[in-house]
Amino acid sequence: MALKFEQLTKKYGKKMVLNQIDLTINVQPKVVGLIGPNGVGKSTLLRLIAGVLEPTEGRITNDQVAQDYAKWASSHTSFIASGERGLINRLNTWENCQFFASIKGVDPKVAQKSIAKLAAELNFSPNMKTIFQELSTGQKKKAAVLVGAAMQTDFVLLDEPSNGLDISAQKDLADFILALKNNQHKLIFVSSHDTQMLSGVVDQYLFIKDKVIPRVVDHHLEEADLLAIYHNIYS
Numbered sequence: 655m656a657l658k659f660e661q662l663t664k665k666y667g668k669k670m671v672l673n674q675i676d677l678t679i680n681v682q683p684k685v686v687g688l689i690g691p692n693g694v695g696k697s698t699l700l701r702l703i704a705g706v707l708e709p710t711e712g713r714i715t716n717d718q719v720a721q722d723y724a725k726w727a728s729s730h731t732s733f734i735a736s737g738e739r740g741l742i743n744r745l746n747t748w749e750n751c752q753f754f755a756s757i758k759g760v761d762p763k764v765a766q767k768s769i770a771k772l773a774a775e776l777n778f779s780p781n782m783k784t785i786f787q788e789l790s791t792g793q794k795k796k797a798a799v800l801v802g803a804a805m806q807t808d809f810v811l812l813d814e815p816s817n818g819l820d821i822s823a824q825k826d827l828a829d830f831i832l833a834l835k836n837n838q839h840k841l842i843f844v845s846s847h848d849t850q851m852l853s854g855v856v857d858q859y860l861f862i863k864d865k866v867i868p869r870v871v872d873h874h875l876e877e878a879d880l881l882a883i884y885h886n887i888y889s
């Protein structure tokens with residue numbers, strides 16, 4: 655399957671954020687990183703892919719849907735906002751996973767099995783019964799990724815998943831995201847400023863600048879190479 659942006663344009667009122675982007679992304683297990691300074695449109699692009707926002711002009715398509723992508727995306731993508739805003743504080747991770755899986759229409763028995771498997775694969779089982787608000791910041795980030803995976807969607811969209819983590823927690827989260835790709839075979843989109851985390855997980859980089867994507871890098875980058883490209887594009 656391929657995900658296609660065709661003349662993809664997003665304005666908020668009169669403010670143009672993304673302008674006539676044409677791009678094809680192969681749908682396979684990989685991590686796609688959305689890169690760029692504050693306000694360049696990374697979250698906006700994630701929200702368009704999640705179907706939470708509709709394009710102002712142009713469209714997103716894939717091999718399964720040419721019309722009404724947003725409707726398709728509502729059941730085939732999971733969007734995890736920065737700061738885990740969407741998760742429910744008074745529920746534990748197990749319950750959060752079940753709740754969000756049910757929203758996506760996953761059969762409760764199937765969800766139960768797959769959540770247990772996911773938690774084990776990601777070494778998170780001991781934390782599954784802890785109330786979300788009592789988890790550490792790093793554990794909350796992992797729980798959020800786990801909830802994204804529990805929804806069993808084609809794409810998992812993570813908006814700034816490592817915001818506020820210390821270096822060892824960043825590395826842990828990166829391993830967690832890699833395990834999700836390798837064990838669950840997911841296409842994962844990550845928007846982030848965290849070059850260390852990005853260089854540890856990303857297979858394809860989309861650099862956003864001046865409302866378009868002027869550069870795509872289709873392979874892993876060491877952090878120093880990522881920083882060099884970043885400065886070259888944005889300085």
Ligand SMILES: Nc1ncnc2c1ncn2[C@@H]1O[C@H](COP(=O)(O)OP(=O)(O)OP(=O)(O)O)[C@@H](O)[C@H]1O
Pocket residue numbers: 666669671690691692693694695696697698699845
């Ligand atoms: N709902 C909205 N209404 C109006 N303007 C918006 C809205 N959401 C985002 N914007 C504006 O659109 C632009 C792109 O925002 P977006 O959040 O997509 O950028 P970003 O690259 O994710 O930024 P950051 O790295 O700071 O998270 C910004 O100028 C922002 O102020």
